[in-house]
Amino acid sequence: MKNLKFLLPIVALVLLFATACDSDDNPEDNFIPARDRAEENIASTLEVERYLTTHFYNYEEFQSPPADFDFKIKFDTIAGDNIDKIALMNQVDFKMVQDRVDQDVQYKLYYLKAIEGDGEQPSFPDIVRINYEGTYLVDEDGQNGNELFDSSVTPIRFDLTFIVNGLQDALIEFKTSTGFIDNPDGTVSYEGFGVGAVFMQSGLGYYVNPPPSGGVSIPVYAQLIFTFQLFETEIGDQDNDGIPSVLEDINGNGLEEDDDTDSDNRSNYIDPDDDGDLRPTRDEIEIDQDGNITFPDTDGDGVVDYLDADS
Numbered sequence: 001m002k003n004l005k006f007l008l009p010i011v012a013l014v015l016l017f018a019t020a021c022d023s024d025d026n027p028e029d030n031f032i033p034a035r036d037r038a039e040e041n042i043a044s045t046l047e048v049e050r051y052l053t054t055h056f057y058n059y060e061e062f063q064s065p066p067a068d069f070d071f072k073i074k075f076d077t078i079a080g081d082n083i084d085k086i087a088l089m090n091q092v093d094f095k096m097v098q099d100r101v102d103q104d105v106q107y108k109l110y111y112l113k114a115i116e117g118d119g120e121q122p123s124f125p126d127i128v129r130i131n132y133e134g135t136y137l138v139d140e141d142g143q144n145g146n147e148l149f150d151s152s153v154t155p156i157r158f159d160l161t162f163i164v165n166g167l168q169d170a171l172i173e174f175k176t177s178t179g180f181i182d183n184p185d186g187t188v189s190y191e192g193f194g195v196g197a198v199f200m201q202s203g204l205g206y207y208v209n210p211p212p213s214g215g216v217s218i219p220v221y222a223q224l225i226f227t228f229q230l231f232e233t234e235i236g237d238q239d240n241d242g243i244p245s246v247l248e249d250i251n252g253n254g255l256e257e258d259d260d261t262d263s264d265n266r267s268n269y270i271d272p273d274d275d276g277d278l279r280p281t282r283d284e285i286e287i288d289q290d291g292n293i294t295f296p297d298t299d300g301d302g303v304v305d306y307l308d309a310d311s
């Protein structure tokens with residue numbers, strides 16, 4: 001501790017000096033650009049696939065659940081006593097998912113359906129209640145495993161547009177519970193819920209911006225695994241303009257971020273005045289008593305009022 005007092009002014013001086021020296025230079029010289037997303041995708045996918053071929057999950061417990069089974073997915077290495085287990089690679093599904101930054105990058109997103117679920121299927125901008133566990137992949141020095149960085153204690157409500165893209169993309173492949181029972185101790189037990197996992201490339205995760213999380217720092221470019229239980233879903237209307245956000249995906253590509261009718265840098269799903277005509281979207285649509293929405297086109301030009309700045 002004693003040395004720290006002396007060290008600090010020196011650090012400050014060095015920083016000052018460095019800043020002074022830099023002042024004539026192009027400030028971009030100090031900027032380390034993020035890795036190319038297409039190239040990173042290739043390396044990330046190989047790392048994810050390495051994990052999937054060397055690990056298995058507790059599928060036997062899901063096949064014949066023990067009495068006290070918590071219906072949570074657990075992974076282990078295929079080795080020793082477990083050398084004969086079926087690799088995740090042979091049990092996962094995958095789908096192609098677009099990068100949110102570079103439209104030319106498509107990810108092969110692997111997910112595991114331990115239980116699909118019997119309830120409702122959420123849409124990509126909906127609000128869900130889940131249990132989850134987040135880990136990042138460690139793949140170095142012959143080691144190939146994963147480290148826990150976050151988990152829920154009790155079911156948590158999440159806006160799907162706020163969570164990492166890979167988890168958003170995976171959760172919409174599952175279904176919720178069919179209902180729940182109130183337990184005497186005040187907790188609830190959900191029935192028929194979906195249980196799954198997703199194995200995502202860093203480009204669908206945090207890439208160069210991992211969040212600060214309790215004690216564990218996630219490395220940049222880390223591949224992520226989330227396991228989850230999906231309990232409930234409700235329709236998202238993030239800007240409260242009366243239009244469910246799933247209908248604000250104007251170009252119909254399943255992404256909420258890239259639709260901005262009035263080009264004001266607020267995507268439609270978070271823009272309460274989508275055409276920028278200063279009339280709120282809510283006043284340019286009609287909602288009847290049953291909640292059915294209709295979209296008037298007053299000037300008959302084929303563009304509905306709430307997306308028509310002239311009407």
Ligand SMILES: [Ca+2]
Nearest residue numbers: 249253255256
């Ligand atoms: Ca879209």
Ligand SMILES: [Ca+2]
Nearest residue numbers: 260262266271
């Ligand atoms: Ca907008």
Ligand SMILES: [Ca+2]
Nearest residue numbers: 241268271272
């Ligand atoms: Ca809107």
Ligand SMILES: [Ca+2]
Nearest residue numbers: 305308309311
């Ligand atoms: Ca309008």
